[in-house]
Amino acid sequence: MRQSTTKRFLGKLGMYTLLTIFLIISVFPFYWMLVGSTNPSDKMISSPPTLTFGGQFMENLVNLNNTVGIWRVMFNSLFVAGLYVVIALIVSTAAAYAFAKFQFKGRNTIFIIMILSMMIPYQATIIPLFQMMSAYGLLDTYFALIAPQLCYPFAIFLMRQNFLAFPDSLLESARLDGAHEFKIFTKIVLPSMKPALAATSIFLFMYQWNNFMWPLVAIRTEEMYTFPVALSTLNGVSYTDYGQMMMGISLATIPIIIVFLILQKHFISGMLGSAVK
Amino acid sequence: MKKLILVLSTLAVVLAACSGGESSSSEGDGGGDSTQTLTAWAWNINIPVMEEAAERFAEENPGFELDIREQGTPDVYEQITTGLQAQGDGLPDIMLIEDDRVQGYLNNFSDAFLALDDYGFAEDHSDKFPEFKNELLSLDGSTYGMPFDAGPGGVFYRTDLFEEAGINADEIETWDDFIEAGHVLRDELDVAMTGIDINNDDGVYRMMLNQQETFYFDEEDNINLTSDESIRAMEVVQTLDEEGLNENLVGWDAWLAGLADGEVATAPSGAWLTGSLTEQAPDLEGKWGVFPLPAFEEGGNRAANLGGSNFMINADTENPDLAYEFMEFFSTSEDVQLTAMEGGLFPSLNTIYDEEAFTESVAYFGDQQIWDMFAGMMDEIPPANYTGDYSIARDEAETAQSEVAEGNDVQEALENAEDRLSNRINN
Numbered sequence: 001m002r003q004s005t006t007k008r009f010l011g012k013l014g015m016y017t018l019l020t021i022f023l024i025i026s027v028f029p030f031y032w033m034l035v036g037s038t039n040p041s042d043k044m045i046s047s048p049p050t051l052t053f054g055g056q057f058m059e060n061l062v063n064l065n066n067t068v069g070i071w072r073v074m075f076n077s078l079f080v081a082g083l084y085v086v087i088a089l090i091v092s093t094a095a096a097y098a099f100a101k102f103q104f105k106g107r108n109t110i111f112i113i114m115i116l117s118m119m120i121p122y123q124a125t126i127i128p129l130f131q132m133m134s135a136y137g138l139l140d141t142y143f144a145l146i147a148p149q150l151c152y153p154f155a156i157f158l159m160r161q162n163f164l165a166f167p168d169s170l171l172e173s174a175r176l177d178g179a180h181e182f183k184i185f186t187k188i189v190l191p192s193m194k195p196a197l198a199a200t201s202i203f204l205f206m207y208q209w210n211n212f213m214w215p216l217v218a219i220r221t222e223e224m225y226t227f228p229v230a231l232s233t234l235n236g237v238s239y240t241d242y243g244q245m246m247m248g249i250s251l252a253t254i255p256i257i258i259v260f261l262i263l264q265k266h267f268i269s270g271m272l273g274s275a276v277k
Numbered sequence: 278m279k280k281l282i283l284v285l286s287t288l289a290v291v292l293a294a295c296s297g298g299e300s301s302s303s304e305g306d307g308g309g310d311s312t313q314t315l316t317a318w319a320w321n322i323n324i325p326v327m328e329e330a331a332e333r334f335a336e337e338n339p340g341f342e343l344d345i346r347e348q349g350t351p352d353v354y355e356q357i358t359t360g361l362q363a364q365g366d367g368l369p370d371i372m373l374i375e376d377d378r379v380q381g382y383l384n385n386f387s388d389a390f391l392a393l394d395d396y397g398f399a400e401d402h403s404d405k406f407p408e409f410k411n412e413l414l415s416l417d418g419s420t421y422g423m424p425f426d427a428g429p430g431g432v433f434y435r436t437d438l439f440e441e442a443g444i445n446a447d448e449i450e451t452w453d454d455f456i457e458a459g460h461v462l463r464d465e466l467d468v469a470m471t472g473i474d475i476n477n478d479d480g481v482y483r484m485m486l487n488q489q490e491t492f493y494f495d496e497e498d499n500i501n502l503t504s505d506e507s508i509r510a511m512e513v514v515q516t517l518d519e520e521g522l523n524e525n526l527v528g529w530d531a532w533l534a535g536l537a538d539g540e541v542a543t544a545p546s547g548a549w550l551t552g553s554l555t556e557q558a559p560d561l562e563g564k565w566g567v568f569p570l571p572a573f574e575e576g577g578n579r580a581a582n583l584g585g586s587n588f589m590i591n592a593d594t595e596n597p598d599l600a601y602e603f604m605e606f607f608s609t610s611e612d613v614q615l616t617a618m619e620g621g622l623f624p625s626l627n628t629i630y631d632e633e634a635f636t637e638s639v640a641y642f643g644d645q646q647i648w649d650m651f652a653g654m655m656d657e658i659p660p661a662n663y664t665g666d667y668s669i670a671r672d673e674a675e676t677a678q679s680e681v682a683e684g685n686d687v688q689e690a691l692e693n694a695e696d697r698l699s700n701r702i703n704n
Contacts, residue, residue: 047538134366235349236321
């Protein structure tokens with residue numbers, strides 16, 4: 001009896017030690033980021049490393065705002081990512097529902113082509129996309145930032161897998177009761193898909209929030225900068241202000257943490273749900 | 278159903294509105310509505326000097342405006358390359374391009390840059406710039422850009438550490454002396470001599486090629502990685518690494534941190550490193566000095582270049598004359614170029630080298646007259662033949678460098694690199 005208690009205690013101790021180590025590994029970069037945002041640039045590369053908060057918070061913030069206009073950047077990023085999530089979610093949910101629940105000619109072919117398109121490297125599409133946007137005079141607009149990836153194959157795939165698990169008999173009984181196809185979709189199917197919708201939203205939001213390559217070439221003026229592009233301009237050939245950089249990264253992290261915290265419950269159950277099925 | 282349609286149509290309207298709203302300034306190459314406005318791309322330390330130049334230029338050209346967009350490096354090259362591949366779409370009137378990118382762009386997109394021959398830039402001004410810059414910016418006899426800053430190479434070293442270890446920097450004349458000093462430093466203070474990023478940066482090797490009047494390629498564009506000069510240079514890197522004198526610091530940030538915290542005592546680099554050191558390691562004021570690159574034999578050439586940048590004009594600009602006039606003013610105005618030095622840039626305009634700014638002593642470097650020393654090297658720097666294949670050549674040279682550091686034979690590693698490079702060029 002006693003032996004097994006000791007054993008269990010040791011097991012728990014081992015587990016918690018391991019968890020503590022992982023916790024430190026995952027939390028330390030965030031801590032370091034916050035430390036960096038309150039210290040002058042040269043403190044970030046000093047030895048021994050600076051691990052305490054400094055008094056440069058406001059100065060870094062003001063400098064960063066002077067360099068890239070950070071509130072405008074925050075607005076751009078939130079606006080682009082927010083609008084993108086809403087539209088892309090509508091597009092991918094509708095497409096996924098069709099792929100999952102309707103029989104039509106060429107359904108599987110179209111689906112396979114769409115899945116295969118995930119294998120085209122993003123970089124290969126940049127130049128044709130750039131030429132297209134340039135020809136229509138759409139460079140440097142929110143439209144250019146939001147439109148190109150509205151149909152995001154992975155999001156469609158993810159939603160389709162979830163719709164597949166939805167029982168057909170429920171749809172049939174709804175049809176027998178005289179419900180319109182659209183009503184079935186919005187009133188019966190979607191409400192039970194909240195976890196999947198949350199998971200897809202987080203994917204879409206993260207994708208657009210972190211998107212760098214395309215905004216980098218599509219944006220022409222400072223007024224349109226999103227976070228990744230604005231932060232990249234802080235990099236010089238021989239000089240980078242790490243204080244400003246860390247401040248910028250800290251600010252860029254806040255919204256994504258908020259979004260994740262709000263959707264976290266759904267997100268995890270959504271992931272688990274699809275894993276069990 | 279109705280609700281959904283309403284939502285969708287609202288979204289459509291919103292999306293359409295944001296595409297229309299901001300499109301007035303959508304194309305960078307138009308330069309806005311006024312014919313007196315030019316657009317330019319540059320990165321952080323160059324912005325103040327460009328603003329200064331624009332202000333001065335506007336005094337004589339009322340209405341002139343320069344719209345500078347601050348870019349990050351190396352991301353700016355993604356933007357330039359995309360624009361060039363899309364036939365110049367969306368490029369600004371004026372682009373700042375580093376030395377090692379110039380020939381690659383010229384060879385692949387020579388039509389995209391304004392040839393300055395019609396304006397007589399070479400006839401009027403070529404004697405104001407060092408030979409190596411003039412060669413860098415020309416292709417098939419035409420000139421395509423204006424030299425801005427240069428990176429005359431020197432060895433930045435910690436004077437306090439050298440003194441503590443009993444090393445006299447003036448006596449380091451050859452790379453053999455350099456290695457010997459490295460041993461003293463290791464034995465006395467257990468500090469590394471250099472912080473070369475073995476797998477990712479062959480800058481020191483490249484400077485050694487340059488000082489020996491050779492490069493990845495010879496003058497006829499033949500691959501030249503197995504020349505005697507190249508083997509000698511790579512052997513220095515191998516010795517530094519094998520004998521424990523080099524600390525492998527991966528990436529720019531780690532390197533700078535190593536210099537700031539005393540892990541590494543010297544940095545063979547371009548003059549622009551002064552800006553990085555004074556900004557990032559202000560505590561070390563008075564503890565740094567610079568001596569010229571060691572030579573390969575006593576009395577040999579000690580001048581080489583690493584880095585530097587140039588301005589090139591978009592051939593599709595709506596205002597070629599204005600762009601040329603402004604850039605000519607920018608490049609040859611002594612006052613403008615002197616302001617560039619405030620950001621730690623080393624101007625390649627040689628008419629200012631007798632100004633006070635060049636002869637004064639610099640407190641950060643223990644009152645050494647470093648600018649005067651660098652200026653004296655400019656005419657000795659041999660041209661480097663970058664060719665259009667520079668970036669893959671560099672890739673292979675860096676692979677060879679990492680093989681050599683693992684203990685492989687220098688000759689063999691460079692022969693293999695040469696084979697791989699010629700395969701990549703021919704394919």
